[in-house]
Amino acid sequence: xxxxxxxDLGGTNLRIAAVDEAGKLLEKVSVPTETGHGRHGVLDxxxxxxxxxxxxxxxxxxxxxxxxxxxxxxxxxxxxxxxxPNLPGWEDYPxxxxxxxxxxxxxxxxxxxNAAALGEKWxxxxxxxxxxxxxTLGTGVGGGLVLGGRVWHGARGMAGEPGxxxxxxxxxxxxxxSHGCLEQYxxxxxxxxLAREAIAGGKAPELAWLQEAGDLTARSVFDxxxxxxxxxxxxxxxxxxxxxxxxxxxxxxxxxPVYVVGGGVAxxxxxxxxxxxxxxxxxxxxxxxxxxxxxxxxxxxxxxxxRLGSDAGLIGAARLPMLSS
Amino acid sequence: xxxxxxxDLGGTNLRIAAVDEAGKLLEKVSVPTETGHGRHGVLDxxxxxxxxxxxxxxxxxxxxxxxxxxxxxxxxxxxxxxxxPNLPGWEDYPxxxxxxxxxxxxxxxxxxxNAAALGEKWxxxxxxxxxxxxxTLGTGVGGGLVLGGRVWHGARGMAGEPGxxxxxxxxxxxxxxSHGCLEQYxxxxxxxxLAREAIAGGKAPELAWLQEAGDLTARSVFDxxxxxxxxxxxxxxxxxxxxxxxxxxxxxxxxxPVYVVGGGVAxxxxxxxxxxxxxxxxxxxxxxxxxxxxxxxxxxxxxxxxRLGSDAGLIGAARLPMLSS
Numbered sequence: 001x002x003x004x005x006x007x008d009l010g011g012t013n014l015r016i017a018a019v020d021e022a023g024k025l026l027e028k029v030s031v032p033t034e035t036g037h038g039r040h041g042v043l044d045x046x047x048x049x050x051x052x053x054x055x056x057x058x059x060x061x062x063x064x065x066x067x068x069x070x071x072x073x074x075x076x077x078x079x080x081x082x083x084x085p086n087l088p089g090w091e092d093y094p095x096x097x098x099x100x101x102x103x104x105x106x107x108x109x110x111x112x113x114n115a116a117a118l119g120e121k122w123x124x125x126x127x128x129x130x131x132x133x134x135x136t137l138g139t140g141v142g143g144g145l146v147l148g149g150r151v152w153h154g155a156r157g158m159a160g161e162p163g164x165x166x167x168x169x170x171x172x173x174x175x176x177x178s179h180g181c182l183e184q185y186x187x188x189x190x191x192x193x194l195a196r197e198a199i200a201g202g203k204a205p206e207l208a209w210l211q212e213a214g215d216l217t218a219r220s221v222f223d224x225x226x227x228x229x230x231x232x233x234x235x236x237x238x239x240x241x242x243x244x245x246x247x248x249x250x251x252x253x254x255x256x257p258v259y260v261v262g263g264g265v266a267x268x269x270x271x272x273x274x275x276x277x278x279x280x281x282x283x284x285x286x287x288x289x290x291x292x293x294x295x296x297x298x299x300x301x302x303x304x305x306x307r308l309g310s311d312a313g314l315i316g317a318a319r320l321p322m323l324s325s
Numbered sequence: 326x327x328x329x330x331x332x333d334l335g336g337t338n339l340r341i342a343a344v345d346e347a348g349k350l351l352e353k354v355s356v357p358t359e360t361g362h363g364r365h366g367v368l369d370x371x372x373x374x375x376x377x378x379x380x381x382x383x384x385x386x387x388x389x390x391x392x393x394x395x396x397x398x399x400x401x402x403x404x405x406x407x408x409x410p411n412l413p414g415w416e417d418y419p420x421x422x423x424x425x426x427x428x429x430x431x432x433x434x435x436x437x438x439n440a441a442a443l444g445e446k447w448x449x450x451x452x453x454x455x456x457x458x459x460x461t462l463g464t465g466v467g468g469g470l471v472l473g474g475r476v477w478h479g480a481r482g483m484a485g486e487p488g489x490x491x492x493x494x495x496x497x498x499x500x501x502x503s504h505g506c507l508e509q510y511x512x513x514x515x516x517x518x519l520a521r522e523a524i525a526g527g528k529a530p531e532l533a534w535l536q537e538a539g540d541l542t543a544r545s546v547f548d549x550x551x552x553x554x555x556x557x558x559x560x561x562x563x564x565x566x567x568x569x570x571x572x573x574x575x576x577x578x579x580x581x582p583v584y585v586v587g588g589g590v591a592x593x594x595x596x597x598x599x600x601x602x603x604x605x606x607x608x609x610x611x612x613x614x615x616x617x618x619x620x621x622x623x624x625x626x627x628x629x630x631x632r633l634g635s636d637a638g639l640i641g642a643a644r645l646p647m648l649s650s
Contacts, residue, residue, distance in 0.1 A: 245494060
């Protein structure tokens with residue numbers, strides 16, 4: 001039997017798993033990321049756990065390799081982080097080299113959203129297809145494109161940023177420099193901003209109450225929407241419409257069989273999916289010709305909620321060495 | 326030596342070429358499409374020319390095969406046209422079967438915009454890369470995505486419709502059912518509509534004069550823009566901005582090394598490219614990190630005018646049998 005180690009290196013939590021080649025999760029460790037001793041401290045912590053976990057299976061199984069999902073843009077050639085808002089101070093630090101020196105073995109780095117897409121492709125909502133795209137709705141909107149079973153990196157490893165597809169030409173300014181990116185309408189931060197805008201309009205008393213209580217979050221807005229609060233429902237309807245506009249363009253361009261929506265905000269699926277699924281067929285001729293309910297023969301277009309939850313990145317990271325070996 | 330036959334079957338012109346494996350154009354025939362005798366008449370005409378042309382090289386060279394670019398959506402499995410506005414009455418007609426019976430050999434059908442993309446990838450503006458996207462600005466806006474040197478068809482052969490990416494959320498209604506598609510701002514029809522809107526605004530006397538003379542076309546608006554007419558320049562500036570919004574999203578998603586803009590409207594490159602190239606870096610973080618003028622190492626992002634003109638589809642069609650053999 002062969003197994004691999006997958007790592008999800010987050011700014012808050014460090015998660016490490018052993019997964020066998022059939023996709024069985026053998027073990028999962030989750031600890032707070034020890035950022036107090038700098039980058040070296042985090043790598044020491046991570047490598048110690050990797051060695052403990054892999055040591056427990058090395059006697060009976062062959063280690064296929066180690067895959068590590070990292071937040072930020074990775075230079076695939078040098079193994080350095082180029083941009084990493086959630087790991088401040090790690091930019092232009094030779095992460096891969098530091099890990100490989102500690103473990104005396106090769107490791108594969110991957111952007112965390114790409115790893116999550118690969119996880120959903122391997123064992124989750126897209127496990128029956130080779131080509132898929134995942135949107136990850138978190139603090140921002142990330143994503144990953146998987147073609148032929150592998151992450152599509154593009155010419156410089158910077159592909160897979162569907163969060164910066166435009167959905168509102170002169171919309172809200174985005175940290176990327178543009179205006180009206182998907183991220184400004186369908187991320188957790190966007191949900192909070194849209195709620196604040198509703199409060200400022202003076203007709204959202206329940207949302208205002210949440211804000212006064214210091215509990216205005218994507219989660220609390222969703223809870224309110226589920227309780228029937230119209231302004232909270234409208235916030236998620238706007239998010240769903242924005243997702244629909246972006247997905248329609250992606251479907252027209254790529255005609256993939258499966259699009260997966262995951263990340264923390266996807267927990268609010270019931271609140272945004274109806275508006276999203278209303279928008280997509282109106283805006284995509286390719287979707288209408290291939291919708292699950294269409295009668296034409298051949299592969300359909302499926303838009304699905306992610307299935308692996310927060311394990312997607314971990315599982316996708318473990319998949320990386322299996323693909324490259 | 327090996328050669329292939331490429332065909333560009335248009336509603337107006339039928340063009341057939343012999344191209345050798347090195348990309349040398351051996352011969353090109355262009356005749357008006359004889360639509361007077363129906364679909365059978367067109368196929369008879371096309372197959373007669375294919376046999377004449379290929380006969381001239383068959384004694385000294387080996388025929389690799391025959392590729393045919395067709396306007397419309399092709400069902401790649403059955404070889405039938407699904408939608409074909411420029412060949413009315415051809416829907417659900419077994420085109421490939423009709424050609425193969427006449428020629429007693431296998432042929433490869435491809436959407437004409439995909440064939441053009443493949444042509445530009447083989448011998449044109451993207452000849453040095455394996456991955457590229459082409460936007461074809463014609464009556465509508467079509468396109469083709471080439472990954473790993475081959476056309477990306479998607480799950481049902483319907484990929485490559487970047488003309489229906491949204492660039493203006495609640496913009497002009499599109500024939501596809503959506504609003505604000507790229508096609509509504511950057512096609513020849515869109516240029517004429519934008520010019521009409523300027524005329525209706527009452528501040529575009531030169532454009533109004535063109536309209537009265539019955540000569541309001543994408544070409545005549547471009548000529549006027551080149552002569553310094555501000556309203557005509559503004560029409561192409563709007564087209565350029567729309568192209569920039571769409572390209573920025575494509576670059577963020579795919580990180581390809583080359584994006585090619587072709588088709589008849591691309592002849593107005595000088596009129597729309599400045600606005601397009603102003604918009605892209607503002608809206609794409611991936612472009613800024615990979616722009617030709619950026620100092621970072623690694624592959625750049627190039628946005629280029631097409632180089633093969635109206636031969637792109639013909640050359641790409643001839644390439645098809647070389648890739649599949």
